[in-house]
Amino acid sequence: MLGSEIINNRQHVGLQKLSALAGISHSFLGPSKKYKFVQDDASGGSALVCSCFRVVENLELTCAVGQLVHETLQAHQKVYRTGSGCLLFLAGAWSRAALDCLQRGIPVAHIISAMSEGMDVCVDVCGKCAISTERLGGTTLDGLAEASQASFQGAAEVKSLKISEQRKIKLSRHFREAKYENIPKVPQTHQPKLPDVLRIAEGLSHGCDDSMKLVIEAFQVQTKTNQDTNYSTFDVAKVVTCVLPCLPEEHSCVALGCVALLPPERTLVAHHLKGQDLKVALISGDLSHTYRHLGFNRPTGLQRVSDKLESSKEDEWVEKVLTLLLNLNVSLILISGLASEKVIAHCCRRHILVVEKVKGSVLKTFASSTGAVPVTYATQLSKHHVCTGVKVTIWRDFAQNEKKSATAVNISTGRHDGLVTVILTSCVHAKLPVLEDQFWACAYRLHHALKDRALLPGAGGAEMLCVHHLRERAERHIKNGDRVQRSKTGPSANRYSGVVLRLMADGLIDYISTVMVNTGKFSKVKARTAVSQQLRNYDLGIAETTSQLFSEAKPDEARAVGVYDNLSVKQEAWRKALDLVLLVLQTDAEVITGVSQKTENLTLL
Incomplete structure (x- = not known):
């Protein structure tokens, strides 16, 4: 093994700090909102918070990773006002995945490439399972699950997902907002219908029912009084x-x-x-x-x-x-x-x-x-x-x-x-x-x-679909890697990609199970068991509503509850989480350990 692949406990501390900092997001996930006090030991003052963004905002973060996390959450919160908990949690989960890859001797270049491929898979899955807001007037969660399962079966017939272009990584302290022109649109063969706003709002309340009631009232007042708007927009x-x-x-x-x-x-x-x-x-x-x-520049040299x-x-x-x-x-x-x-x-x-x-x-x-x-x-x-x-x-x-x-x-x-x-x-x-x-x-x-x-299927639905596809892609990479190794020709990048993709999927599983535990109905073991059973059902072609993951009732007794997630918000949270991990990973490799991309490429020869 080359020296560039040797990892010790003192290296890649940035990933370790990111993983540790992400731990504060665990209790803020899911519909059961928990209040916490952040106390200033110096002044004795305190602040009541109910989101990981506010916790990070009130912490005195002096390390570079902490400041980077704060800037990332600020940028996301400024645009979307939600999803910061998901962003920080997955940044921690995928930073642990990257550390695991380094301990297995996987080169940094392959980690970046495979994780970027994994993100492409997740974005592609979101585009396929996205639900048109027009359909929500008469579509139940059972119908959504069947539609999602149909997309699985269609994808299984295709040996590989077609990704038009490999995701190009531009690692920067300042993240740019992603453009969504290439997100697959739900095909429309008729004139747009007015969406069922009340149902959409109920499915997006995520435990904040009183707040969403005020939102609905504000929406209704606005649409009745503003001649320039209609029932399909909320300004x-x-x-x-x-x-x-x-x-x-x-x-x-x-x-x-x-x-x-x-x-x-x-x-x-x-x-x-x-x-x-x-x-x-x-x-x-x-x-x-x-x-x-x-932008005003004051004259210099004045006292x-x-x-x-x-x-x-x-x-x-x-x-x-x-x-x-x-x-x-x-x-x-x-x-x-x-x-x-x-x-x-x-x-x-x-x-x-x-x-x-x-x-x-x-x-x-x-x-x-x-x-x-x-x-x-x-x-x-x-x-x-x-x-x-x-x-x-x-x-x-x-x-x-x-x-x-x-x-x-x-x-x-x-x-x-x-x-x-x-x-x-x-x-x-x-x-x-x-x-x-x-x-x-x-x-x-x-x-x-x-x-x-x-919208995306909520209650862990979108994440479950991504886990399923990531595992399928990983298996194909591993099989291709074994075949290449037996022929003793070509690099073993496919095998590396398979391991990385499975670790990314494990991070999403950890996210789903943590949300389930926060509902108060599951232990960590029961949550992971339920997720594993759901994944086995996907492999067997059995369509079930993902909301049943959050209910201890039997499948035929579980009441379908419309829970949804935002398409653009979730995708951007995932992107920022991965960009954060890859930035810290590359910084650790180049600054702390002295590893460069050229050195990494030598491991493929």
Whole structure:
């Protein structure tokens, strides 16, 4: 054996750290959501979390692998708002698979190639078992299982899956979003039908039933009031959330327009302006004299000599902005960032309401509804940028203590613009961020389901199909490798690929069994036994609903429950998980052990 294939305990520590860090995702998988506290030993503060993304966000990760995991989850969460637990879990499972391969003496180049092939197999399986959202009006899970089994039988007749092009790996710290033009579409031979949104939403709730009910209500309100949308889309860009403490959770509701909670000092201004037809200014940034747009480069070599000079400049800027606002008769300012305390104080004295932290998409909606033009700096405002047509109404007053009170106001244009606010309430203040995360996870699941116009079998169904196909592909590789070895010609790459693919399949099995254990109905042994039985049924050509994996009832007694997963979200989580593993694997090989791709290729000769 060549020296490049020798692995010791001090090498590939990156994969070991990734595997260890992924352990935090285990308790957050499945429909049974578990709450955990993350405590800061230094300050004594704590945060209530209910997802692995929030755990990672609150951890102090100093190692390179930890920072890379954080960046990867951030990138995924920013786009999809769900699936971070699946991503991190599989990154850990496949990192252990890569370590196992290294201990078996499999070269890094073959591990990367085989795992990339395995991902191609999984993506191909997802395309074949994807369910059109149009079919959900009259399709049961039994029908979905039969359709999935039919795809198995069709694939068995073909000796090898046709992959048009080997997946090209570009390992980078910054992951690019995958494009889905090549994902197989469900063929349509008729005009599109309106999907059964209620059934889709129920199948995508994943244990967050209360949050999904709010999503459905927001969807219904939006589609009834927005003339530009229909029942086949859900525009999450026009949905905002407003969290209100000190109220029971049953008070959560949905309202038209943009509801915002104002601090006590702006309550009187809101009462003064309520019901009036206001002139609005839109600012995409901070309302501060020190704010500069993204990409602005400050002059180099400048030093601050006196704070008085800086304070004088701020006073001049505030006076200039106030004069401009008064001349334009602006009564309402919506900004995407924050406003300085001086500006807010002066605006309140002149009955000008400032509302901060307004989503950029909401500013765009107000712009299209009123004709106002967003600007980056307040000094850019002119009569061409401000418009009338916005009203502020008092949604509810809340007494925070005996002397001060906060006010929730509803800002709307009175037009059918589809702008909806979901008000989230809880008596437990620390629970509000968790409820907000759960709502957005459900909202984005429905959004992507209607956007993809396809779903995957849930409750481990898609993973089970991938395991079946990965094992079939592995067996073919192993048989081909044995034949090549007997003839003593050619490389033994096929045998390597077979081992790697089986280890990838084991990672998916570990994911399914962990979700089953988290339901509280299975031990680890019972879960793996149920998965093994299901795989044997696939091999024998027996079609069963994968939801029976999560029920201890007999197959003929198990009630079919529609559980689905998002196609694009799941595929992107799998891709990011594998990219994370391969990046750490290659970094370990090249930086820590000094192994290069050229050295690896020598092992094939």
